[in-house]
Amino acid sequence: MSGYLQQLLVGIVVTIEVGTVSLLIAFVLGLIGAAAKLSSNRWFAIAGSAYTTLIRAVPDLVLMLLMYYSVQNCVNAITDFFGQPQFDIDPFVAGVSVLGFIYGAYFTETIRGAVKAVPRGQMEAAAAFGLTRWQTFSRILFPQMMRFALPGISNNWQVILKATALVSIINLHEVIYAAQAAIKGSSWPGGAQMLFYLSAAALLYLVLTTLSNFVFSYLEKRYAAGFERMAR
Amino acid sequence: MIDLIKQYWQPFLWGSPDHISGLAMTLWLTVVSCVMGFALALPLSVGRAAGPLWMRWPIWLFTFVFRGTPLYIQLLIVYSAIYGLDFVRNTPGLGAFFKDALNCTILAFTVNTCAYTTELLTGAVKATPRGEVEAARSLGLAGSNLYLRIILPSALRRALPAYSNEVILMLHATSLAFTATVPDILKVARDAYADYYLPFPAFGIAAILYACLSLTFISLFRKAEQKWLRHLPTT
Numbered sequence: 001m002s003g004y005l006q007q008l009l010v011g012i013v014v015t016i017e018v019g020t021v022s023l024l025i026a027f028v029l030g031l032i033g034a035a036a037k038l039s040s041n042r043w044f045a046i047a048g049s050a051y052t053t054l055i056r057a058v059p060d061l062v063l064m065l066l067m068y069y070s071v072q073n074c075v076n077a078i079t080d081f082f083g084q085p086q087f088d089i090d091p092f093v094a095g096v097s098v099l100g101f102i103y104g105a106y107f108t109e110t111i112r113g114a115v116k117a118v119p120r121g122q123m124e125a126a127a128a129f130g131l132t133r134w135q136t137f138s139r140i141l142f143p144q145m146m147r148f149a150l151p152g153i154s155n156n157w158q159v160i161l162k163a164t165a166l167v168s169i170i171n172l173h174e175v176i177y178a179a180q181a182a183i184k185g186s187s188w189p190g191g192a193q194m195l196f197y198l199s200a201a202a203l204l205y206l207v208l209t210t211l212s213n214f215v216f217s218y219l220e221k222r223y224a225a226g227f228e229r230m231a232r
Numbered sequence: 233m234i235d236l237i238k239q240y241w242q243p244f245l246w247g248s249p250d251h252i253s254g255l256a257m258t259l260w261l262t263v264v265s266c267v268m269g270f271a272l273a274l275p276l277s278v279g280r281a282a283g284p285l286w287m288r289w290p291i292w293l294f295t296f297v298f299r300g301t302p303l304y305i306q307l308l309i310v311y312s313a314i315y316g317l318d319f320v321r322n323t324p325g326l327g328a329f330f331k332d333a334l335n336c337t338i339l340a341f342t343v344n345t346c347a348y349t350t351e352l353l354t355g356a357v358k359a360t361p362r363g364e365v366e367a368a369r370s371l372g373l374a375g376s377n378l379y380l381r382i383i384l385p386s387a388l389r390r391a392l393p394a395y396s397n398e399v400i401l402m403l404h405a406t407s408l409a410f411t412a413t414v415p416d417i418l419k420v421a422r423d424a425y426a427d428y429y430l431p432f433p434a435f436g437i438a439a440i441l442y443a444c445l446s447l448t449f450i451s452l453f454r455k456a457e458q459k460w461l462r463h464l465p466t467t
Contacts (some may be wrong), residue, residue, distance in 0.1 A: 059404035069425065165301075194313040202297075
């Protein structure tokens with residue numbers, strides 16, 4: 001039994017890895033998407049809107065299966081064409097890139113809203129001081145935008161963390177997979193052990209979501225430095 | 233691909249009268265769990281916002297646990313683990329209930345959406361302007377009258393945009409039902425994929441159906457907001 005608990009702990013590490021790497025990818029895609037949607041170039045704006053509308057209208061699980069199997073199919077077609085042995089996509093890479101791509105659409109909306117909430121005068125002042133575009137972004141826009149974006153980012157992170165549970169469906173060995181493996185290998189009578197391992201997995205998720213709440217409330221305080229707390 | 237569509241268009245949309253599947257099943261799952269989840273969340277949110285302490289913290293714990301864990305695990309617990317317990321299987325009523333995948337799925341979805349809805353309705357009840365309550369009290373309204381006539385009508389309106397989000401999320405979450413063998417859109421897509429080994433058309437059709445459903449729900453909620461939130465300034 002301790003072996004399976006160890007497996008569960010390995011699972012939680014994979015869950016955290018998948019979650020954080022997907023978060024980073026989604027955040028970068030969100031910045032790019034928000035830039036596209038806010039850009040004055042019509043085609044960029046249209047592409048950005050298409051990305052957010054289409055991705056957010058379809059369940060993440062459906063997109064995961066669609067992308068995972070379609071890309072694997074294409075890879076198979078290519079390897080077959082060149083007479084190479086079958087190349088299986090690494091489940092970690094697949095899970096992370098699919099989650100990152102999907103939640104990038106949600107981040108685009110969060111970041112777009114946050115950028116629009118930064119007063120215009122700030123950007124005008126930056127231009128008046130002769131800051132370069134990069135300086136304006138990194139010193140003026142980004143720090144202020146984060147204050148408005150953090151509640152949304154925190155929400156998205158919670159959703160991503162819980163969506164990592166779905167990655168076991170495309171064969172990645174995270175918490176749920178570990179729980180299921182433990183169930184199959186255990187010698188306890190059916191339901192009770194299943195309940196035990198699944199509850200253990202649920203508890204690990206609960207710990208993760210609770211811990212990340214603390215981290216985000218700290219970050220929110222940090223980025224709100226210099227602003228009064230909202231009256232309650 | 234044409235063959236796939238020819239063979240599977242009916243299961244994708246509604247199946248047959250004695251075996252409902254696809255779009256009809258997804259819609260049924262969404263509507264039933266949202267309606268039941270909402271009906272349960274309404275009293276829970278009032279209890280959490282205004283009840284005594286012994287009522288508030290169990291409700292808080294309930295929403296905390298069910299919002300903090302993935303729905304997939306909740307579904308696995310309800311569908312596989314509970315039925316595996318001997319005493320459940322041997323109790324006639326319980327055994328029959330948990331044996332049916334559809335019952336388990338609807339139960340898991342209902343409880344999950346109930347937790348999220350309770351939380352968002354609690355927020356809406358707590359955000360009731362003080363003046364509204366004071367005005368109602370000064371007119372002699374109290375207890376259930378105060379809630380049914382003043383606080384809830386105003387809170388439900390305020391919660392409408394957030395609730396529309398929750399319904400869309402629930403619609404998307406129903407795609408998990410296929411892991412419990414319930415024949416929703418994604419299950420039909422999986423079958424079609426297994427049959428023809430054409431992932432893009434099979435899951436692509438599913439994605440299109442889900443997108444159509446989402447957009448329909450969004451436009452319905454927009455109509456509802458126009459009707460019930462007309463007194464608010466448009467943004």
